Amino acid sequence: MSDFQIREQVKLSARRCAALVLDGIRFRLFRASVTVAVVGLAVAFLMAILGDSLIGRQVEGAVRELTGPRRSVLFWTSRLSSPLSEQDLAVTLARGKEGGARRREFTRWGKCSEEELAEPAGVARRELACLEFFENLGEGKLRPLVGRARGREIFSALVDDDAFAGFLEALGNTGLQMPLSRDEFREFLRDRERTEALRRRIVEGHGRALAAAGEFLGGRTALEALSEIDEPARQRLNELGFVVTAEEADMLRNEARNTLDIMRLTRLLGNTQLKQRFAIRYGIKAEDVNANALFEAAGSDSGARWLLETQAETGEPLEMTAERVREVAQTQVARNKIARMESAIESSAGKKVWLGFSSRVLWLTAVSMLVCAVGIANAMLMSVTERFVEIATMKCLGATDGFIMTNFIFESGFQGLAGGVVGAVIGLLLGLLRSILNYGLQAWMNLPFGALASAMGISIVAGVTLSVIAAVYPARVAAKLAPMEAMRVE
């Protein structure tokens, strides 16, 4: 006799839900804008950090390329004038490419094959990791662990079985985590011992090459020798075991000349009379005449000519053409700019832990995301509380728990999307601004468009995801609301 058959309530399509939600958001624009602002802020923060880091990385790469020759010259002057240190050996072994020039030098000096270098290279990598671990320990922790030994002495001191047992015991008490497990560390110490002979051979081989290179230097400094390196000299170096390509030799010669000429120009500052005239000519105080001012002035044609003439009048004439002076000065000005950028990169870099981002950056981002999630959850909870009657009425009219839940998740998702887009744009601008302040023109020239676009994408997705996750709890509260709340009279 019953005329009604109880069935399951139909499910509303996602499109329908979305349309309803958008209507609701339009009606409560102010409330929605609060959530949008919260998401926007967090996403802007994320995007600013991502953008800045990405541009920074790009600039870093560019700067590295620009400073390559200079670093090469430094590297060559040091290896032509001083013996190979254990640190240099380890770093070169650990980071050198297999079959690369530096590795080939080692095979020549150590009289071994490329394959034989594989083991010391592995040892070097582990050695660097362990060294870093020990260096990061304070004196107070290091002393009980390894006594008076410091640096690489630690490894030789621990080869002894008793010493190692003592070390392990002390380590167990501290609860410190080494980069290698105990067994691995023990194995490393043995490997290190075993490859000791080969490493010593390489260092001694380099030492012999160095002694022989005295003839190549012929009483000149390494820098001077490099500035005059020609084909016979290059071949002589190769005979000694060094690997220098013709191209590298050209680059070294150029750069060494630049460096020498810059030094010669800098030495002009020792000429007091010239300094005084310079101060008068450029209207600055004599004590303000420094290398920077000198190179800035010499960067122009007239400045370079004036400098040469004045030097000739007041002291020993400089044997350089005006054109060369200008060129060198300009090189130095550019170098200074790059050096400033390098220091900016260094100060902003920190240790990279994940995808090239420092732990500080990751930490800040994580915290900002967390704050954002709490903010959204709070805003959504308030929104739910304000709409108790509306939700309950909807349930009286036949809304299922699922519909209410979807409704709020959608709402938060839409707001997250809006906030994400706004935040990503603001963040991009902030990131650009910051990197331009830090790196100047280099930032403009090295904008990683693709990476920035994907960073924006990631930021927006992060905003939406965050909003959706943060809305789960408030949406559950709403869905579980008893429909009888609709009867409540406020």
Added chain:
Amino acid sequence: MTKERPVIIRTRSLKKLYQLGETEVQALRGIDVEIYRGEFLCVMGPSGSGKSTFFNMVGGLDAPSAGRVFIDEVDVAQLNAVELAFLRCQKIGYIFQTYNLVHYMTALENVTVPMAFAGVPDDEAMDRGMDLLGMVGLKDRWFHKPIEMSGGQQQRTAIARSMANNPSLLLCDEPTGNLDFKTGDEIHGILKRLNSERGVTIICATHDHRLIDMADRIMWVRDGMIERLAQRKDVTVETGAVE
């Protein structure tokens, strides 16, 4: 005569216990009542009498602590959440004292919400929605939002909405409680017409004497019990006092 009429709602020793902190409150202490199809029943009682609780039980909005509610011989306690939603959507219409229209929807959209939940196609929903608005005399105001309407107009829209899926039962909680005398009359007229013309069972919690005057039966609730259940003709309704 009434004995032969089919029963739409039957309650069996309906009890409800609320836990308020440490103390337990007996909102309903066992209500047994049969409400007939097509009946107009008014429920009266002071606040705190259990009137609202009774309403929630009968409307499938809350589960009883003990006892049973049958709506058309279906035990409400046996239904899961989704079936309850279906029941509320299709078989029961709710009218609230505060109208509870959705603020950001037009009158027509409000009326069609339950149809959307019932899966009625949009075109049909619009047609039916306009008919319902016509029935309550608001056909020309279909595009107005609740804030643009008077209280009486809002309540009329709410009645149209409650009738969206042709329910056989209408639950009204103080439908004229927020309205003045004249607008209250309009609402009464519409409810009476629904009852007599469409045969909708109406259960109405009210203090409004004119509404009580229209009822078939009147039920007094006090302290969670039925104090008195009487036919309209056995009760004298006077302005100012009901005895």
